Amino acid sequence: MHAAFYPGWLTNSWGNGDIRPFTLAITTARQTAIDRLMEEAAILGAHGVVNCHVDVRYPEWGSGLSEFTAFGTAVAFEGQPAPRRPFMGGMSAEDTLALFRAGYIPLTLSFSTTAYYVMTTWQASYSESSWSNQEIPDFSRAVYEARDFVVGGLRAQAREVAADGVLGAEWHMSVEEIDVERPATGGWGGGYGGGYGMGYGTMQSFRDHIVHLTVVGTAVGKLTGPYHTPAIHSVVNLADHALDPDPGPMTSGETLADTAPTGNPESQRLPGSH
Amino acid sequence: MADTNGSTAGDLPQHALERLNRMKQGERRLWTSDLTVNEFLLVREAGFEPLGLVVGSSIYHIGYQSQLFRKNEELTVLTQAMYHARELAMSRMEEEADQLGADGVIGVRLDVNRYEWGPGLAEFMAVGTAVRSLGESHRPAHGKPFTSDLSGQDFWTLLKSGYKPVGLTMGNCVYHVAHQTLAQSMRAMGQNVEMANFTQALYDSRELAMERMQTEASEMGAEGIVAVQIQERSHGWGSHVIEYFAIGTGVVQGRPDHVVPEPQMVLPLTD
Structure with missing residues (x-):
């Protein structure tokens, strides 16, 4: 897949937010890999795929190229007709069996990601150069925004497959620094080295950030019938x-x-x- | 460290609150969790259901403190920063669990990342799975949901043996380890000797961290602490500044007897 984007330019103004083309490209590419895996499993007449995972390779960050490969082991129950759509889960065969016994079925790999642009405000860059202990509330809030965005995506996806919940969710977060020239915000003053009284619209240097946040898990559904958690010894x-x-x-x-x-x-x- | 224990509940961002409320009233409940399959089944067996992942985070600017080159001493500014930021992240996570109507949070992980946001900045994040009891309430006496870094397996064992988690308890100490004088290094050269001031520094800081954890535990009314971890990290402050961080789950008795069924012996055939 190829993703080209101009960081920070969100529709028509500068601000915090998801870099839509980037997120969309990753989500689409990943889903394509998973769909192809499902196709292969269906052709094999499998009931499901266990130990499913997706590998991502970035030949070089910034070149915009990423490679997504989905792996898993297709399994079938002997003597049963194959379903139209195999189930799929990131857990091992043993864990899958334990889930079945308890009345749950893995449905699909859930995934949600964002490349979230975080604009450094004048207040934030001022606090960064202070000598005393303090929270940088603008950055904390931005992480919350990014997380809400990702969790919202995960929930929407799980609802699409009528899941009961998501198991084994894993978070990955990294922060990328990015130096940009943009109009100052925060009302009065500028960024690094910015002075007072600068006219609105003057371009200044800022160190902004992009939060890459990804969550991966397995959506599970409830089977109908009288199931109960296996006895534990x-x-x-x-x-x-x-x-x-x-x-x-x-x-x-x-x-x-x-x-x-x-x-x-x-x-x-x-x-x-x- | 009770002085930095200031309550920060209620400072969740507005849309985090909205999302939690949506989750609570949602058309149909959908839970998210970082539990493994076995943890999930054990949590269900123990009479709990997962409600959702809860997270608290704080990006924190760590202040500056000068150090005396040849002195073993605690760097209180740094100790307070590291503690306060963790406290902020933890209390926000607790607040989220409270909003969801959870009895507690299990499998809490507390991560610190330095430098990603820039020099002097650290990101503190607490993540765990909020759970609710299907039977009687399991909220501890302090009224807030319990927090614990126990896995689903340990949580199950703890409940089965008649104990209940009260909350995570932690203590820390950032310490400057004195540099040696030239004469001292000369004396030690080529000899098997204990570096007494290094040993002393590590002892001091570890004891301070553990003592603070224990004080916190007795303040929250715990009878004991299980699954204590003691970490020594440098967080990029250089080789002579270290942080000792002690964290564990405070527990109380749920019932007077602690009898559990005799375990069976098994010899697994797997490698």
């Missing part, structure tokens, strides 16, 4: 690596299993479920 894992439990992303060092006289919670986790 606490177990002690006798394998050697149980002595050296792999700490999850949330915990490290002392886990509950070390302090409570109970089963090892990590062993509830199926292999490869992280």
Whole structure:
């Protein structure tokens, strides 16, 4: 895909906001890769695709070229007719099975992204050069705006496939600095080195930012029927690596299993479920 | 650090509030979460349902403090900045969970990114999954939703063994480790010796961070802290300025007995 955009120029004025052509290009390219994966799975007569993920390669940032590749393993239930549209999820086969048992089905990979332009205000650049501790509220607010935009997109997409919820959402955020010449904002004064009393419309240098925020997850739906969460047994894992439990992303060092006289919670986790 | 504990609730941006309200009243509830499949199932089994991802963030300008080259000392300006910004992010996340009517937030991650926004600026972000009890309320005595960095697995085990999370408790300390004098370095050259002032500095700052975490826990009425992590980071301040950061989940008893079913032994056949 090829995306060409002029950063910061949002429809017809300078301001904070999603850089629409950029976001649209990424979303479309990614969806195309996923659709082709689905086509392949349907041709194979699969019921679904597990372990689905999309790789993105940027041969070189700024060249505007990106390559999206969707991978997954197509699976079928023996002796059952293939559905018109296979299900699709980012989770492993074991996790997919556990979900089915509990009455849920993965529907599709959910994805939402934004390249959000954040204009540096005069107040923000002033606070940046201060010697005291303070929040930069304009930047905090901008991150909130970007996130609301992305979450809104994710929800809209999940609703399209009639999902009950989104599991395993992962955030990726990075910030790009960008030096621009633009009219000063904030009423009075300018940006770096700007003086008072400059006429409105005078071009000045600013260091603005682009927030790249992406969220990826799997939309899941509820199956109709009397399902219930499988019974859970606490177990002690006798394998050697149980002595050296792999700490999850949330915990490290002392886990509950070390302090409570109970089963090892990590062993509830199926292999490869992280 | 109780002095920087100032309440910041209610300062969510307007459209964040609107979005949360829409989520609350939505035609049909749709939840989002960063839980894995197993975590999701365990949370359901424990009698909770996920409500949505909740996030709090703050972009913060960290002030300046001069350091004495040969002195071990806490850099209080930096300590306060790092604490206050985390506190802002956490309380905003808590506020979002409150708006959603959650009982608590699990799997909280607290990230700090330096420099992306420019020199001296840091971005603090707290992310977690808000959950609501399907049965009786699990809100702690302080009335706000609980927060915890426990995974779904640990959360399940904690509840099953008769404890309840109260809230995340944290403490930090930014410390300047003194540089050695030339004479000191000469004496140590070629010798196996402990660098006493380095050891002392690390001890001091770690103890301060842990002590602050414990004070915070007892202030919120916790009986103990589980899953404590102690991190030592430099955050790009150079080799002689470090931050110790201690974080854990404060817990209280939910019921007097802590009996859990005897675990089965299993030998997995996978590698």
